[in-house]
Amino acid sequence: MWRELLPVGRHPDSHGYRRFAWTPADADCRGWFEEQAVARGLRHEVDRNGNQWAWAGDPALGDAVVTGSHLDSVPDGGAFDGPLGVVSSFAALDELLRRGVPLDRPLGIVNFGDEEGARFGLACVGSRLTAGRLSPEDAHRLTDGDGVTLPRAMEAAGHDPGSIGADPERLARIGAFVELHVEQGRALDLSGDAVGIASAIWPHGRWRFDFRGEANHAGTTRLADRRDPMLPYAETVLAARRAALLHRAVATFGKIAVEPNGVNAVPSLVRGWLDSRAAEQDDLDAVVGEIQDTARSYAEAHGVALDVTRESFTPVVEFDHALRDEIGRILGRDTDLTVPVLGTGAGHDAGILSGSVPTAMLFVRNPTGVSHSPAESAAEDDCVAGVLALADVLEGLIRA
Structure with a gap:
């Protein structure tokens, strides 16, 4: 999966990624996501705000466990910010199926649109709209550097902007959302840990x-x-x-x-x-x-x-304490990992959703601490540790 996604939106000179919302590179990422869903027999859908969902089980049953992240990038960004979470989500599902874990609750994987805000200047547009944190009127006023409005860009990409807005019914079906992300800093590298749990997102x-x-x-x-x-x-x-x-x-x-x-x-x-x-x-x-x-x-x-x-x-986002503590118990009980709890100065879709559903985050070690740059990195062993930790968390939540 990682090799298939790596070339998409990569600039030949900077070697950074330019996967901006509602552009051809974004369409290629969306096509990759749908292919992964279909290949696993998952139900693929695009919601009114352009976010992609892949479902194992019927989300209408409610109390779903959802994981995922985003596939768009900042200008000349790195390969890991966002995509690591999406790739790891599919890999974690594969691991659950390999283990024979019965999916007693619906399990979803999501690709939130326009998380970075590189094109229209506002971060987390897809999740903000879904959570009612961005009104359709304000969204329609967003304009890129070439004067193209968000509705025009969505229409050009084949999506109807007339239906964007809060989606409380969809969020009400989610019992927990866990986002895995490469760490945007060096806390884990300094502590020597492969995986961490987020405590809070700084106000920004x-x-x-x-x-x-x-x-x-x-x-x-x-x-x-x-x-x-x-x-x-x-x-x-x-x-x-x-x-x-x-x-x-x-x-x-x-x-x-x-x-x-x-x-x-x-x-x-x-x-x-x-x-x-x-x-x-x-x-x-x-x-x-x-x-x-x-x-x-x-x-x-x-x-x-x-x-x-x-x-x-x-404002400051304190992740759901009960969910965070449960994840700590799952990882402490079922793995030999030491999993520290750390704060972050970076915003995420999980932070936007936190006011609507219980959310949590896992971080994977970034040895240089560099982010939003082609130098962003994570070792394969640490990525695998992140996938296994996410699989353990999803299994624990599904069985809870």
């Missing part, structure tokens, strides 16, 4: 900073006469680093758009996107507040206007 969000100045000629405009928005933007990037260090948080300006974007032109607009996360809400509020205050001071000093827009926000 995205903010857009629009610095508006005055376009002018780069060669003839005196420095003293300029209203250059690039200057306060650059100073804000450095201020974000200082604020994050002070409050034990992370803050990243990783995306920028410039107008008119000419080498010999003073910009009229510099638009930068801030991603910030922290273990505690108070720390996140403090770091983002300081960044905004500092940005306004710099903008004023350079005669530049500033607008700040919060584009998305997810």
Whole structure:
């Protein structure tokens, strides 16, 4: 399975993945998912929000155990973020069948659409819509960098956008959702463990900073006469680093758009996107507040206007304690693994669903800690350990 999926959406120059929502690469990933479902005799379906499901048993019976993740990527992302969870889900099902485990509860595997938000700027669109965390009206306003709206992109890919929205009936059938994911950090590598259990997802969000100045000629405009928005933007990037260090948080300006974007032109607009996360809400509020205050001071000093827009926000997610403890008992009883519990600064579909169904996460060791990059990796032995741990968890939950 892994070898079949590896070439899909891989860029020949960067060797990273560009599997963006509702593109041909995304369609190829979806086709791969359906092939895996059909090959196992599973019932394959696409819900109103474009998420794919593969079912062993009838989900209408309720109390289903579901696993899975996503197949899309960030720009030039790695091979493991998302796909490891989907591939491992099919492999874990194979392991359950090999063991002869009776599926006394419906078992589902899901591929959530547009988890990374690389194309339309909002993460976890598929799961947000399903959980009612994103309204159809707001979803219809999402636009990519080429001005293509989400509905247009869905239509072009053969999906009807007219039916998107909350799907409480589907979620009500799920008794537990467990997502396996490559760790996006080095906690497991430092502890020497192959697999871990998630405790919580840090609060996090995205903010857009629009610095508006005055376009002018780069060669003839005196420095003293300029209203250059690039200057306060650059100073804000450095201020974000200082604020994050002070409050034990992370803050990243990783995306920028410039107008008119000419080498010999003073910009009229510099638009930068801030991603910030922290273990505690108070720390996140403090770091983002300081960044905004500092940005306004710099903008004023350079005669530049500033607008700040919060584009998305997810509060702290504490995974279901009872489910987390049960998974710990299953793995502690049935395996020789040491399975630490650790928090994460990365958002996931499991976090979005946590307000609607009991959710949990397993992490697989990432030896470099690198993520959202072609250097992202996991050893085969650790991936196998993750599959077996997921199979043990699913078996334990099905028999519970």
